Amino acid sequence: MILLIDAGNTRIKWGVIRGEAWIGEGALAHAEVAALGDIAAAHPGLRRIVGTNVAGPAVAAAIAAALRGVGIAPQWVHASAERCGVRNRYDNPAQLGADRWVALLGARALHGAACLVVNAGTATTVDILAASGDFDGGIILPGEDLMRRALAGNTAQLPFAEGCYVGAPRNTADAIVSGCRNAQAGAIERMFRQIAHLPGARCLLSGGAAPQLEELLGIPFSRVDNLVLKGLAVVAREDAAA
Ligand SMILES: Nc1ncnc2c1ncn2[C@@H]1O[C@H](COP(=O)(O)OP(=O)(O)O)[C@@H](O)[C@H]1O
Numbered sequence: 001m002i003l004l005i006d007a008g009n010t011r012i013k014w015g016v017i018r019g020e021a022w023i024g025e026g027a028l029a030h031a032e033v034a035a036l037g038d039i040a041a042a043h044p045g046l047r048r049i050v051g052t053n054v055a056g057p058a059v060a061a062a063i064a065a066a067l068r069g070v071g072i073a074p075q076w077v078h079a080s081a082e083r084c085g086v087r088n089r090y091d092n093p094a095q096l097g098a099d100r101w102v103a104l105l106g107a108r109a110l111h112g113a114a115c116l117v118v119n120a121g122t123a124t125t126v127d128i129l130a131a132s133g134d135f136d137g138g139i140i141l142p143g144e145d146l147m148r149r150a151l152a153g154n155t156a157q158l159p160f161a162e163g164c165y166v167g168a169p170r171n172t173a174d175a176i177v178s179g180c181r182n183a184q185a186g187a188i189e190r191m192f193r194q195i196a197h198l199p200g201a202r203c204l205l206s207g208g209a210a211p212q213l214e215e216l217l218g219i220p221f222s223r224v225d226n227l228v229l230k231g232l233a234v235v236a237r238e239d240a241a242a
């Protein structure tokens with residue numbers, strides 16, 4: 001049994017696998033990190049803990065402390081030049097966020113053709129994975145919530161608004177939400193143009209902010225919940241087979 005951990009800048013997602021089966025899955029706020037110890041303790045067959053962390057050393061230390069009681073140290077996966085059939089073409093492969101890298105490994109296992117791997121979390125990342133397995137590059141933009149926060153924090157008249165998405169907004173709250181969501185969807189659709197002509201090209205959409213993007217996307221896509229955890233499962237099973 002393996003505990004998988006995806007520590008992002010907003011939340012810590014976790015999953016437990018036994019062989020091919022998913023035993024449990026959930027998400028915690030950073031302040032709830034201690035609950036990881038209870039989750040681990042509730043799975044007595046646990047042998048390994050494998051994760052990604054892009055939330056900084058303090059979060060890594062808090063996760064390790066939460067898991068000290070079960071006596072298993074988390075193994076952190078980092079981006080590398082090549083793994084599980086994916087080649088990392090970043091100028092400096094180690095600079096790529098571990099969550100982006102592992103999501104690409106998960107995407108490769110799910111879809112053999114050209115693919116746009118989108119993770120809509122605190123930041124939104126939109127990454128191009130070729131049919132050859134080459135990660136050709138990708139973009140980072142603030143996620144929708146972060147965009148809304150930036151407007152609220154840097155203008156006199158704009159609140160952190162709970163508006164609705166509409167085509168032609170006629171109030172401030174709807175204008176903000178619709179603007180930020182169009183920026184997300186527009187970035188994804190523009191990146192998709194680079195692979196749209198390729199056979200079987202598809203967008204895989206993951207992350208906590210994925211649901212609100214679905215209705216906007218005018219491209220072939222599949223929602224894949226917790227793609228980073230799915231990629232971690234691929235990595236952990238490959239390690240186990242080695
Ligand atoms: N319960 C929740 N708590 C926090 N954010 C949530 C929640 N449900 C959905 N979200 C959305 O998910 C985003 C965070 O997604 P997530 O994939 O967990 O990000 P990260 O990997 O950066 O931690 C938030 O910006 C928000 O839009």
Ligand SMILES: CC(C)(COP(=O)(O)O)[C@@H](O)C(=O)NCCC(=O)O
Nearest residue numbers: 008009054095096097121122123140
């Ligand atoms: C882009 C990210 C901030 C996304 O983090 P998240 O929104 O998942 O919390 C993270 O993958 C990161 O810190 N990347 C390092 C820089 C890079 O990928 O180029």
Ligand SMILES: [K+]
Nearest residue numbers: 119121123125
């Ligand atoms: K993200």
